[in-house]
Amino acid sequence: MGDSSGSVLTAALLCFFAMDEELERDERVFLLGEEVAQYDGAYKVSRGLWKKYGDKRIIDTPITEMGFTGIAVGAAMAGLRPICEFMTFNFSMQAIDQVINSAAKTYYMSAGLQSVPIVFRGPNGASAGVAAQHSQCFAAWYGHCPGLKVVSPWNAEDAKGLLKSAIRDDNPVVFLENELMYGVPFEMSEESQSKDFTIPIGKAKVERQGTHVTMVTHSRYVSHCLDAAAVLAKEGIECEVINLRTIRPLDVDCIETSVMKTNHLVTVEGGWPQFGVGAEICARVMEGPAFNYLDAPATRVTGVDIPMPYAKILEDNSLPQIKDIIFSVKKTLNV
Amino acid sequence: MLSNISNVLRAGAQKNGAALVMSARSYSDFTTQASFEIKKCDIHKLDEAPATEVVMTRDEGLQYYRTMQTMRRMELKADQLYKQKIIRGFCHLYDGQEACAVGIEAAINLTDHLITAYRAHGYTLTRGGTVREIMAELTGRRGGIAKGKGGSMHMYSKNFYGGNGIVGAQVPLGAGVALACKYFGNNELCVSLYGDGAANQGQIFETYNMAALWKLPAIFICENNRYGMGTSVERAAASTDYYKRGDFIPGLRVDGMDILCVREATRFAAEHCRSGKGPILMELQTYRYHGHSMSDPGVSYRTREEIQEVRGKSDPISLLKDRMLSNNMASVEELKEIDVSVRKEIEDAAQFATTDPEPPLEDLCNHIFYNDPPLEVRGTNPWTKLKSVS
Numbered sequence: 069m070g071d072s073s074g075s076v077l078t079a080a081l082l083c084f085f086a087m088d089e090e091l092e093r094d095e096r097v098f099l100l101g102e103e104v105a106q107y108d109g110a111y112k113v114s115r116g117l118w119k120k121y122g123d124k125r126i127i128d129t130p131i132t133e134m135g136f137t138g139i140a141v142g143a144a145m146a147g148l149r150p151i152c153e154f155m156t157f158n159f160s161m162q163a164i165d166q167v168i169n170s171a172a173k174t175y176y177m178s179a180g181l182q183s184v185p186i187v188f189r190g191p192n193g194a195s196a197g198v199a200a201q202h203s204q205c206f207a208a209w210y211g212h213c214p215g216l217k218v219v220s221p222w223n224a225e226d227a228k229g230l231l232k233s234a235i236r237d238d239n240p241v242v243f244l245e246n247e248l249m250y251g252v253p254f255e256m257s258e259e260s261q262s263k264d265f266t267i268p269i270g271k272a273k274v275e276r277q278g279t280h281v282t283m284v285t286h287s288r289y290v291s292h293c294l295d296a297a298a299v300l301a302k303e304g305i306e307c308e309v310i311n312l313r314t315i316r317p318l319d320v321d322c323i324e325t326s327v328m329k330t331n332h333l334v335t336v337e338g339g340w341p342q343f344g345v346g347a348e349i350c351a352r353v354m355e356g357p358a359f360n361y362l363d364a365p366a367t368r369v370t371g372v373d374i375p376m377p378y379a380k381i382l383e384d385n386s387l388p389q390i391k392d393i394i395f396s397v398k399k400t401l402n403v
Numbered sequence: 404m405l406s407n408i409s410n411v412l413r414a415g416a417q418k419n420g421a422a423l424v425m426s427a428r429s430y431s432d433f434t435t436q437a438s439f440e441i442k443k444c445d446i447h448k449l450d451e452a453p454a455t456e457v458v459m460t461r462d463e464g465l466q467y468y469r470t471m472q473t474m475r476r477m478e479l480k481a482d483q484l485y486k487q488k489i490i491r492g493f494c495h496l497y498d499g500q501e502a503c504a505v506g507i508e509a510a511i512n513l514t515d516h517l518i519t520a521y522r523a524h525g526y527t528l529t530r531g532g533t534v535r536e537i538m539a540e541l542t543g544r545r546g547g548i549a550k551g552k553g554g555s556m557h558m559y560s561k562n563f564y565g566g567n568g569i570v571g572a573q574v575p576l577g578a579g580v581a582l583a584c585k586y587f588g589n590n591e592l593c594v595s596l597y598g599d600g601a602a603n604q605g606q607i608f609e610t611y612n613m614a615a616l617w618k619l620p621a622i623f624i625c626e627n628n629r630y631g632m633g634t635s636v637e638r639a640a641a642s643t644d645y646y647k648r649g650d651f652i653p654g655l656r657v658d659g660m661d662i663l664c665v666r667e668a669t670r671f672a673a674e675h676c677r678s679g680k681g682p683i684l685m686e687l688q689t690y691r692y693h694g695h696s697m698s699d700p701g702v703s704y705r706t707r708e709e710i711q712e713v714r715g716k717s718d719p720i721s722l723l724k725d726r727m728l729s730n731n732m733a734s735v736e737e738l739k740e741i742d743v744s745v746r747k748e749i750e751d752a753a754q755f756a757t758t759d760p761e762p763p764l765e766d767l768c769n770h771i772f773y774n775d776p777p778l779e780v781r782g783t784n785p786w787t788k789l790k791s792v793s
Contacts, residue, residue, distance in 0.1 A: 124586065127617075130612055130616070132609035132613070134575070134605065135578075135613055136575075136613065138575020138606060138610070139579035139613060142564070142576035142578060142579020142580045142583070143580065143583045144579070145564050146564075146580040146584070147583055148583045166575065169568070169572065174565075175771065175773050176771055177565075178552075178557065178559040178565070178770075179549040179553065180769070180773070215772075238773045239772045239774075239775065356785075
């Protein structure tokens, strides 16, 4: 499989490296989920792990999410550090009671007696042509719940650093990967190649500095925003692009600081608009000091409020495209 | 004989420090242990069954009696406090089922693990909780076992994972604990309890499958008290042979009103698990005197005659008491002394539970995350910023 010392690597590979390094570092870490072992992972993220660590630590489960998620949570309660993979987060709905009621709430209900160090990870949101039941974004659903940390990496470095932090975290972490980002190559920094490279959960990153508008986004749409920013720059509009990295807890300070500088806010996400991540960001900005710096109402760019269709032309028009982002920025800036 | 005296003295001194009234008879008159014939278990996919002739010592009998009586009185006190509105919300009482909790614990170690559903006060006691902290949790005070933040359904202690409110969810959790036992190679096991109502849950069958596949050291125990809330077993389950529902998992059906049956079956099951054979299922046939919870009078779906009959013929504490008395293992006075001492313990605990202050408001947002720096939590409005520490 190689090591992470190459300089251009994909997000999938980096998830693999994160898991490999943490499995090696701590005996209590193990991975379970459908096809994670002998199939090498449904999306090949865990390829090679079973050969290296064997049956005890890389466990193929039957197709029974509610059962195996409960088992993973119980194992975490008893002192192990499971990584529970959902083949996609759509299937986590079958197990969502275990994620919320058994994992997220337990430390609170027990007043600190029982902690649950578990990571729930897998691809989230739209893929390509997989239709309505396999395309939902769960950032808002999980982001709603106290007791959970919800992380949404964008690039390969995010994937590695945040997944390592998630595995080392003593609390339940929902780690929302993106299938379309798995295969995208990114250049890796020197420091990201270390076995102790972690990115703190709860801190957003300004991927691009700008002065005219703040774009707040997560996961795949960071790429879209950066592409839109490049186009807008040619027209003299300088966008500041914030990669949230973590959905919960939200780095409101980073957003506010930026909005106080640019006076304009556009949120971009793949999920549905109603009660979504963008809605929360707008509400938070209204409640804080940055509101007085807004020169225009904040704008949300989101997925279309429909179940995901199959036909390519329909699917393409169900999700924010770069032209939609550019359009929305210009409308917000009234240009 | 001398050890019996010192045990009783020690027990008396521990409980309330009061001077122990020596009964008229000398302790050398009592039998130190006796054999008992118990009901044979029905077995499923097993070649052997638990023993039907078992030995109980006087010390064991006294301890079981005291624990069951404590459990009984604690639950009855909770009933009282609930009716006085000092306990609120849900309160699912265990009286009638004492032989299950006490019998199971008698056959496992505190280093083993146990998880159950919401009818959990008895297990919180057997797993190391004190009556004080259980009652104070019911009344929502800071001295409660979960500092007042969990309530009746969310009590925890070492190797006891609650107290779980979602029917059936505790079973996969328990199998996960068993997985950890196997992973660590520590020869421990996990007992996962559920009721006849939960027994039809899909996630339980998912758990049976994985526990058997991976040979987890898991004892699944169905406490069949004949009613899932108000629905009798015949109306809820196409097959009421709960001990067979594990299909490929061997099973035992046990008289859950007889503590010695429960103990012996649990011993058998524990041995099965620890020898690496994988999971095993036990169905304990038991009965609850109260309704499903305090909001259920418990008589719209069953008859008062049925309740009286069980109380009259099968009460677990009476069964034990009769056994001990008729085998000369204890005297009536001695057992009465235990009753008095238990009553006092419960009164003290209730006193504490009603006078201990509620948790401080500063505690509202604590315990969201473990081992994390303090974080800010939004209050009910944007100007209220609350603090949360681990």
